[in-house]
Amino acid sequence: MTRLATILDERNLTYTAVANRAHLQPRTVRQLATGETPIDNVAVGTVRRIASALSIPVAAILEPDVPHPGDATLSRAARLSAAIREVMWSGGPAAYASPVESAEADDIATLTTDEFFADMPAGDGRRA
């Protein structure tokens, strides 16, 4: 959930109500709140108008910086902790193609791993 969506939720505000106050299209507010349009991708003026309509500082609705792999300003543990918060738990939910192709599984699907590899020659190093 974006910060903007959280604020709207907490204040029980609709997209239209905020849009009217900010003189924006409700669709613009919705796209920003749902994350469909990243808030970093819109004009500063738009962000300013929404913040002003909500009487909060601009920084309150900006999303935190996504941590970057290898960021030397953070320890490895801090980097990974931030990554779990920002990558695994935030954003979306965006439409994503299900990996399930058909209702009927293939014959292999029901085999256990040992059954699946049962006919493999010994020493194939499958568990190496």
Added chain:
Amino acid sequence: MAVGPEVYRAVAESDELSSGDVAFLSLARTRLVGESPPGETYDPQGRIPAYPTPALLPLPHGREVALDTLFALVVTHSCEIDRQKNLDASAGHVDCRLTVAPIVPEPAVHLVGSNRDDHTVNWAAIEANEPVASLFLPPIDDVSEFAPGVDSLPWPRSFADLRGLVTVSRGMVEADRLFGLAPDYIGTLQRQLARFFTWRDLARHELVEALIGRRVVDAIPLNARGDRLRVALTADDGSSLTIELRAR
């Protein structure tokens, strides 16, 4: 359903890289500007998984690199990772490429099917590792149990998506490795990889429709089991599909 303690193991920074390692990575997709797929919009025809809002790096001649920042699972076999080291290549000359699959967390996605219909129910099949293109990764209450030093955080239900395989440097995996898969579950990963690279789904209805009126120029029997035979057909326009014949 597999549970955390059966699936994950802790790895120390000094541990050798291994198949099943999970790391925080930048994954690059090179493409034409505006090309679709792959893109950021779910493509119902191609069933291309779309990772939202990548960073974009422009390239000359209408090309660009889309960078996704994700956790990913190393699928390269451990023997392959160690191959050159075992051949006495010095560390600086060890092949640096590892194949990884992006990890898709449940909170970030809404699974949809070919008609954009809701496929949330598919999580049950994913948990059972029924799809050929995914490896289920169960949730954990406290990730620090497997990654000492990392904050006490939950890890959501997720899956490694084999449709999004890319290669990265081994140095990148070493720098931001979180934990690894337990040896038994690496066996499950290998089973999924074997299925993914050898088994193809039967053709979808729209592909069958598209073949009507075309001349079949090649038919290759794939496998037979019981009273069923799978055959790959190639049409005169180069398109192909797999059908299943059943004896009566």
